[in-house]
Amino acid sequence: MYADIILPLALPKRTYTYSVPESVAALIQPGVRVEVQFGRSKRYSGLVERVHHQAPDYEVKPILSVLDEVTVVTPQQFRLWDWMADYYCCTLGEVMSAALPGHLKLTSETRLVFNDQYGDNFSDLDDEEYLIAEGLHIQQEIVVEDARKILNKKTVFPVIQRLLNKGVLFIREELQEKFKPRKVTALRLAEPYRSQPEQLRQVMSDLSGKERQLEILMAYLTLEKRQPIVLKQEVLQKADVTKASLNTVIKKGILEKYAREVSRLGGYEDELVEADTLSAQQERAVQELKAQDKKVTLLHGVTGSGKTRVYVEMMREVIRNGGQVLYLLPEIGLTTQIIHRLQKVFGNEISVYHSRINTQERVEVWKSAAAGKSVILAARSGLFLPFKQLDLVIVDEEHDPSFKQYDPAPRYHARDTAIFLASLYGAKTLLGTATPSLENWHNVETGKFGLVEMPERFGGLQLPEVQTIDLREQLKHRQMQSIFSKPLLDQLQIALDNGEQAILFQNRRGYAPMLECEVCGWNAMCRHCDVSLTYHKHTHRLRCHYCGYVQEPAKVCPACGSGKITFKGFGTEKIEDELKLFLPNAKIGRMDLDTAGTKSNLSALLNDFEEKRLDILVGTQMVTKGLDFDNVGLVGVLGADALTKFPDFRSGERAFHLLTQVAGRAGRKNKRGLVLIQAFDPGHPVIKEVLAHDFPSFMQREMQERMTFKYPPFYRLIHLELRHKEPKIVNEAASFYAKTLRAKLGDRVLGPVIPNIARIRNYFGQNIMLKLEKSAPVISGAKSLIRQTTEIMLGKPGWSQVQVAVDVDPV
Numbered sequence: 001m002y003a004d005i006i007l008p009l010a011l012p013k014r015t016y017t018y019s020v021p022e023s024v025a026a027l028i029q030p031g032v033r034v035e036v037q038f039g040r041s042k043r044y045s046g047l048v049e050r051v052h053h054q055a056p057d058y059e060v061k062p063i064l065s066v067l068d069e070v071t072v073v074t075p076q077q078f079r080l081w082d083w084m085a086d087y088y089c090c091t092l093g094e095v096m097s098a099a100l101p102g103h104l105k106l107t108s109e110t111r112l113v114f115n116d117q118y119g120d121n122f123s124d125l126d127d128e129e130y131l132i133a134e135g136l137h138i139q140q141e142i143v144v145e146d147a148r149k150i151l152n153k154k155t156v157f158p159v160i161q162r163l164l165n166k167g168v169l170f171i172r173e174e175l176q177e178k179f180k181p182r183k184v185t186a187l188r189l190a191e192p193y194r195s196q197p198e199q200l201r202q203v204m205s206d207l208s209g210k211e212r213q214l215e216i217l218m219a220y221l222t223l224e225k226r227q228p229i230v231l232k233q234e235v236l237q238k239a240d241v242t243k244a245s246l247n248t249v250i251k252k253g254i255l256e257k258y259a260r261e262v263s264r265l266g267g268y269e270d271e272l273v274e275a276d277t278l279s280a281q282q283e284r285a286v287q288e289l290k291a292q293d294k295k296v297t298l299l300h301g302v303t304g305s306g307k308t309r310v311y312v313e314m315m316r317e318v319i320r321n322g323g324q325v326l327y328l329l330p331e332i333g334l335t336t337q338i339i340h341r342l343q344k345v346f347g348n349e350i351s352v353y354h355s356r357i358n359t360q361e362r363v364e365v366w367k368s369a370a371a372g373k374s375v376i377l378a379a380r381s382g383l384f385l386p387f388k389q390l391d392l393v394i395v396d397e398e399h400d401p402s403f404k405q406y407d408p409a410p411r412y413h414a415r416d417t418a419i420f421l422a423s424l425y426g427a428k429t430l431l432g433t434a435t436p437s438l439e440n441w442h443n444v445e446t447g448k449f450g451l452v453e454m455p456e457r458f459g460g461l462q463l464p465e466v467q468t469i470d471l472r473e474q475l476k477h478r479q480m481q482s483i484f485s486k487p488l489l490d491q492l493q494i495a496l497d498n499g500e501q502a503i504l505f506q507n508r509r510g511y512a513p514m515l516e517c518e519v520c521g522w523n524a525m526c527r528h529c530d531v532s533l534t535y536h537k538h539t540h541r542l543r544c545h546y547c548g549y550v551q552e553p554a555k556v557c558p559a560c561g562s563g564k565i566t567f568k569g570f571g572t573e574k575i576e577d578e579l580k581l582f583l584p585n586a587k588i589g590r591m592d593l594d595t596a597g598t599k600s601n602l603s604a605l606l607n608d609f610e611e612k613r614l615d616i617l618v619g620t621q622m623v624t625k626g627l628d629f630d631n632v633g634l635v636g637v638l639g640a641d642a643l644t645k646f647p648d649f650r651s652g653e654r655a656f657h658l659l660t661q662v663a664g665r666a667g668r669k670n671k672r673g674l675v676l677i678q679a680f681d682p683g684h685p686v687i688k689e690v691l692a693h694d695f696p697s698f699m700q701r702e703m704q705e706r707m708t709f710k711y712p713p714f715y716r717l718i719h720l721e722l723r724h725k726e727p728k729i730v731n732e733a734a735s736f737y738a739k740t741l742r743a744k745l746g747d748r749v750l751g752p753v754i755p756n757i758a759r760i761r762n763y764f765g766q767n768i769m770l771k772l773e774k775s776a777p778v779i780s781g782a783k784s785l786i787r788q789t790t791e792i793m794l795g796k797p798g799w800s801q802v803q804v805a806v807d808v809d810p811v
């Protein structure tokens with residue numbers, strides 16, 4: 001017997017054949033993992049795709065062990081992987097690598113970490129498990145290779161797998177946050193009051209006259225009737241007293257504190273609330289969605305129209321029928337805000353899956369998806385879960401470019417992949433956004449997708465008033481104060497005086513993007529990339545945003561010796577800094593990659609703004625993504641030109657999306673919000689369309705341009721990037737590559753050209769672009785030509801180290 005195995009590597013062949021020894025034959029079936037050797041000595045957990053009796057004409061290695069008793073990958077997952085490998089022009093191994101979570105991938109080098117939560121009671125373990133557990137308990141972290149030494153045997157994957165299943169260890173992945181169970185402080189009655197009601201009555205009458213203490217006790221008793229656990233925070237809130245009064249009650253020995261661990265998943269213990277009543281517009285949208293006969297529907301609702309409430313209604317229907325919902329959001333959108341909103345309605349029906357949860361949590365969600373958990377809220381990796389009965393896929397903020405994975409392969413678009421995933425289960429897909437992508441608007445116009453619109457804001461609120469500020473005029477009349485125009489500073493002051501909050505948007509982090517000599521024009525460049533270094537004031541360092549290289553800023557020009565070197569341009573850090581000078585009393589927060597690097601920092605920042613401990617939030621595009629605040633009177637965009645002038649065919653679309661989304665954060669419950677856009681070219685068509693909230697004109701103009709210049713949605717693009725450390729080698733390889741493609745595809749092939757940034761991390765690049773008409777034979781022909789050409793090119797002497805990145809449908 002033989003088995004075809006997928007290995008988690010970028011290998012040329014789809015699968016590799018191994019023989020099945022008698023001893024494991026009974027356990028082998030498609031979808032289980034096996035331990036195999038690949039190359040001279042390395043071992044991997046591979047996945048059985050097919051079992052058969054056709055002996056290949058070469059000598060095969062045997063399967064060493066079987067790791068699973070039941071399949072870990074479903075037939076639908078196999079089909080999804082195949083589709084992705086084919087569509088995105090990569091290998092099945094690369095898809096497998098991206099799709100399987102860490103705990104299902106073992107290699108000889110995998111690092112194993114002891115799970116402190118397990119404790120030191122090893123009585124449930126067999127001898128081999130015990131030896132490894134003990135070794136790990138002492139050393140905390142070992143590699144699989146060490147386990148082989150401990151047991152003095154070659155095949156250890158099965159033992160490690162059992163220990164993983166039992167929760168004794170987990171797999172160390174890069175950037176993994178250490179697993180800490182969330183702890184909350186809960187309160188309960190101290191003895192003897194807990195068990196003796198008459199004593200409790202006594203102490204209550206003793207407290208008469210001590211109003212606040214009595215208040216606390218009453219609040220506790222009311223909460224206790226309703227819920228199994230009473231949190232300290234809830235008592236404080238309900239009684240509306242200070243911590244000091246509570247501490248007195250605790251000191252008196254009436255109530256006592258205890259710490260309680262809550263699982264991060266399904267740990268929702270607050271009360272469930274009934275979702276708000278649907279507005280007339282929401283009600284209509286729900287009816288239209290239910291009546292849709294198209295498989296995919298675009299829900300186009302302006303910012304603040306209340307799309308989430310519509311999703312809730314659609315999700316409920318699926319849950320009632322026993323199905324599952326996958327709710328995809330851009331990573332950054334997965335903040336506590338949306339999670340909490342949905343948990344309030346669905347409680348423990350919801351699991352959350354994204355790159356910032358740890359291994360343990362990931363294992364839990366993986367299992368719960370397979371068991372049929374109703375709702376999974378996820379970033380793009382949620383596509384890879386083993387669903388049982390998927391009935392609905394929601395892609396929220398479908399226009400967001402971060403749904404596209406760039407590096408490493410598979411370079412897939414989660415929204416487009418989601419549509420295919422849904423089709424495998426016969427599920428419906430709902431794409432929601434205030435600013436549809438051109439691709440999907442085209443799909444609506446050609447009748448491929450259905451459309452439901454929500455043109456009004458919830459509660460009859462008006463869309464914000466958008467105004468432009470001409471920076472040329474401001475400079476001419478000497479009205480600029482640093483980077484702020486007079487109207488912007490004035491309006492900020494007015495907002496603060498009215499007790500409103502403001503958001504300032506600039507799509508660049510750091511203090512200044514350039515350090516330049518005024519005498520000779522020298523500027524500080526990265527040592528490894530052809531980009532200028534960004535100055536970060538907080539750390540007083542110049543940093544490369546491409547490779548992370550850091551250096552101290554020079555005090556004199558290294559080229560001419562002049563001391564006149566200055567920072568040019570500005571990022572979010574400078575805005576925050578300068579704002580403090582003009583508005584000394586404002587409390588200012590900053591949200592960008594530098595401040596919101598971890599999950600907890602990000603939620604702390606958002607909580608502070610939501611609970612009005614901050615007056616102004618300065619941020620990059622992070623602030624545009626699906627956040628809802630109810631007290632933002634003003635939104636300011638500092639330099640809109642950087643968006644509209646960016647040299648890329650998507651810059652118009654991107655600028656329209658970003659400006660509309662950030663403008664959409666403005667608006668209070670009962671008051672229209674104001675948006676001020678500073679620009680040197682306020683007459684740019686995109687800015688005018690944002691000003692007028694004129695989506696139809698924007699679409700019409702942009703579609704026309706795309707058609708004229710042969711871009712999506714009318715043509716399909718495949719982008720190729722070749723890289724090598726030697727510019728000469730990559731130049732030659734790229735010309736050969738383009739010539740080979742051009743021989744068959746003619747003028748559909750553009751390039752090679754040197755990319756905007758010629759060198760990144762010391763690798764020189766060359767780009768080739770394919771513009772293909774939307775014809776299935778042309779596209780599949782081009783893809784197989786790319787595969788062949790890559791193989792031929794890599795086979796040429798001296799070119800084997802050239803890296804090729806194939807990006808289908810680049811964004």
Ligand SMILES: [Zn+2]
Binds near residue numbers: 522557561
């Ligand atoms: Zn100089």
Ligand SMILES: [Zn+2]
Binds near residue numbers: 761
């Ligand atoms: Zn660099």
